[in-house]
Amino acid sequence: MSYEVKGVIARSKGAPVEIATIVVPDPGPGEAVVDIQACGVCHTDLHYREGGINDEFPFLLGHEAAGTVAAVGEGVTNVAVGDFVILNWRAVCGQCRACLKGEPQYCFDTHNAAQKMTLTDGTELSPALGIGAFVEKTLVHSGQCTKVDRQAPATAAGLLGCGVMAGVGAAINTGGVRRGESVAVFGCGGVGDAAIAGAKLAGATTIVAVDIDDRKLEWARQFGATHTVNSSQTDAVEAIKAATSGFGVDVAIDAVGHPKVFEQAFYARDLAGRVVLVGVPTPDMQLTLPLIELFGRGGALKSSWYGDCLPSRDFPMLVDLYLQGRFPLDDFVSETIGMDAVESAFEKMHKGEVLRSVVTF
Numbered sequence: 001m002s003y004e005v006k007g008v009i010a011r012s013k014g015a016p017v018e019i020a021t022i023v024v025p026d027p028g029p030g031e032a033v034v035d036i037q038a039c040g041v042c043h044t045d046l047h048y049r050e051g052g053i054n055d056e057f058p059f060l061l062g063h064e065a066a067g068t069v070a071a072v073g074e075g076v077t078n079v080a081v082g083d084f085v086i087l088n089w090r091a092v093c094g095q096c097r098a099c100l101k102g103e104p105q106y107c108f109d110t111h112n113a114a115q116k117m118t119l120t121d122g123t124e125l126s127p128a129l130g131i132g133a134f135v136e137k138t139l140v141h142s143g144q145c146t147k148v149d150r151q152a153p154a155t156a157a158g159l160l161g162c163g164v165m166a167g168v169g170a171a172i173n174t175g176g177v178r179r180g181e182s183v184a185v186f187g188c189g190g191v192g193d194a195a196i197a198g199a200k201l202a203g204a205t206t207i208v209a210v211d212i213d214d215r216k217l218e219w220a221r222q223f224g225a226t227h228t229v230n231s232s233q234t235d236a237v238e239a240i241k242a243a244t245s246g247f248g249v250d251v252a253i254d255a256v257g258h259p260k261v262f263e264q265a266f267y268a269r270d271l272a273g274r275v276v277l278v279g280v281p282t283p284d285m286q287l288t289l290p291l292i293e294l295f296g297r298g299g300a301l302k303s304s305w306y307g308d309c310l311p312s313r314d315f316p317m318l319v320d321l322y323l324q325g326r327f328p329l330d331d332f333v334s335e336t337i338g339m340d341a342v343e344s345a346f347e348k349m350h351k352g353e354v355l356r357s358v359v360t361f
């Protein structure tokens with residue numbers, strides 16, 4: 001048996017996305033079918049459409065989602081039909097060298113569904129980040145389902161599946177921000193603002209937001225920035241030092257992923273500080289730094305994949321904090337849209353007009 005549902009695909013490089021009929025197979029061993037309730041529009045979906053990730057068209061887009069488990073395959077024990085879940089792209093294997101070292105947040109062999117979803121003519125789809133969630137039902141590995149408190153609305157909870165988790169995790173997991181520390185965040189879109197909210201949650205005292213768009217700096221203040229710097233008008237490194245008694249921050253987070261920004265983050269931190277790269281660079285970018293500065297300043301340069309999150313640990317925690325009013329997930333939702341508005345959501349995202357557009361079903 002299988003299901004026929006509507007979903008949003010990118011058929012070929014650069015072409016506008018379209019709504020198509022998707023055939024979703026019954027879940028096989030270890031798999032689950034999830035009724036999607038909400039799915040955020042992420043930059044990565046746009047990168048897939050532009051052919052920037054790989055050439056395995058057609059893609060079933062969407063990967064930042066929450067919904068209800070509709071069916072499970074043989075051997076599935078971590079979730080049951082009716083559970084409210086956030087989908088993740090880090091279903092840890094438990095067997096790779098990272099997992100065996102007790103560091104599953106770095107798992108090198110994460111699980112995805114073994115079966116393929118297809119178009120009605122049998123063409124196999126490549127689901128974005130192994131999920132594919134701009135669709136009424138999707139097929140995933142059961143490990144990609146993280147059960148959370150169903151009192152959280154899907155529009156908010158789903159955002160933890162990618163961008164918000166990446167930002168929060170960059171601060172609290174990768175950066176290890178502790179109470180009383182100072183933090184600078186470069187780039188105040190969804191991921192950067194989530195890093196700011198994460199730094200606030202961790203008890204950072206000084207939180208400096210850096211962007212070239214005053215509107216984004218205003219958003220950053222709402223998420224907890226104590227200082228803002230428009231780096232198109234002011235030297236960001238000098239401004240950050242001025243906000244930290246001349247020393248620089250304990251943790252500098254680059255949520256842009258550009259060498260010029262990374263360099264500012266590098267020089268804006270205090271001695272023994274940490275730099276975290278969570279923005280995604282393009283393959284052509286190069287970084288040149290004086291090696292003596294890298295040595296002499298001590299500390300650490302780290303990159304953050306998916307906020308070094310462990311979905312089973314981090315998603316329920318953040319949902320609980322949200323339900324207690326201690327983490328502002330709703331504030332990331334700029335608008336809710338239908339499947340037919342994904343293309344225009346890409347445009348708004350590209351222009352920086354929204355933090356997140358969320359497709360609801």
Ligand SMILES: [Zn+2]
Pocket residue numbers: 092093094095096097098099100104106107108109110
């Ligand atoms: Zn593993």
Ligand SMILES: [Zn+2]
Pocket residue numbers: 042043044045063064162163
């Ligand atoms: Zn994403």
